[in-house]
Amino acid sequence: MELILSIAALVCALACLVLLIVLLRRAARPDTAKLTDAVADEVTQRGTLALTAMKADLVNENRSSRMESAATVQSAMKSYAEAQTTAINQQFRTFSEQNTAALEGIRATVREQLSALQADNHRQLDQMRQTVDEKLQKTLNDRITQSFQMVNERLQEVYAGLGEMRTLASGVGDLKKVLSNVKTRGILGEYQLGAIIRELLSPEQYEENVATKPGSANRVEFAIRLPGEGGRCVYLPIDAKFPGDTYAALVDAYDAGDAAAVAAAQSALETRIKAEAKDIRDKYVDPPNTTDFGILFLPFEGLYAEVVRMGLVDTLQRLYKVNIAGPTTFAALLNSLQMGFRTLAIQKRSGEVWNVLGAVKTEFETFGSVLEAAQKRITQTGEELDKLVGVRTRQINRRLKTVSGLPAEDSRRLLDGGDVVDVGGDAE
DSSP states (O other): OOHHHHHHHHHHHHHEEEEEHHHHHHHGGGGGOOOOOOOOHHHHHHHHHHHHHHHHHHHHHHHHHHHHHHHHHHEEEEEEHHHHHHHHHHHHHHHHHHHHHHHHHHHHHHHHHHHHHHHHHHHHHHHHHHHHHHHHHHHHHHHHHHHHHHHHHHHHHHHHHHHHHHHHHHHHHHHHHHTSHHHHHHHHHHHHHHHHHHHOOGEEEEEEEEEOOOTTOOEEEEEEEEEGGGGGGEEEEEOOOOOOOOHHHHHHHHHHHHHHHHHHHHHHHHHHHHHHHHHHHHOOOOOBBOOOOOEESSOOHHHHHHHTTTHHHHHHHHHHHEEOOOOOHHHHHHHHHHHHHHHHHHHHHHHHHHHHHHHHHHHHHHHHHHHHHHHHHHHHHHHHHHHHHHHHHHHHHHGGGGGGOOOHHHHHHHHTTOOOOTSSSSOO
């Protein structure tokens, strides 16, 4: 502040000096002008030097003042910074203590709430566990009860099945006893053969217990009536055979896996089948009263398949003129015969059909002549109608040309029985 006042005083002094010099120049005479100029120049130079020196002093003082000011400012800023740092540290310490206290409070609150939540969860889980245990126990009891009931029912069914199996076993034993008798086996085969024939053929197409050879006492079980020459019938003998004991021995050998026993059983069965075929040929085949072959019926498919597998079909046909048939093949054979019977019936009735067609043709010719006569009459009637409509109508019109026509209303009233209207217009 003092430096600024000194500079201001110096500037005022310089200004007054300059003003004095100017006034002296104006007041001086012309002969003293040069002296004045010299003095003025001297004063100016000295003033300049003084100003330069003053400027240097001012610069030095300004520099020292700045350095002192900077040191003062630095000291003040350092003190301020230290004070601020102290205050901030104090505030941070206070804030940390407050945060720590708040966090402790929050932690305590959260811990209490978690404890309460855990206790509530444990309580609910216990309730749920108890409920689930009760339901599971109830369901388990129900399922166990149902399972025991089902087991009891199944056991009862098993017991019932065992009873039926015992009954069936006893029945099988009875069947074995029945089949052990040769005569009974024959009756079984005959019964099955008769059931197939009765199902596929009509009663007039077969006969039972027929003596196919004239004068012979041997009667075949069934014989199919086939049409022959001269209107007489030709029998097809069919006999059922069931070598049950031989076939049972073969089945037992198969089950045992004994090759030697199987071969022996097959040989015995072959011998038995050949003997039965020879018996059918000798007793029942007698052409022309019968066909030149007979049929050996085997009542079981297994027995038939075994005979076919052994290759006995061609052998029996070649040696004994006997064909082998099982239930299925025999039904197919009867179906073929049935178709032949139908074809033969159609051939027999074809003459009657032709006679009926001839009678129809004759009747149709008579119907044509009658229809032609009716057509002629209708044509004649049409011509007469044309004459009546054409010729007579023209004659009536010629007669009525001279007659004046009446108005429609008068004509209607006249025809309905009203007053007579004169042509001139006077009413009577």
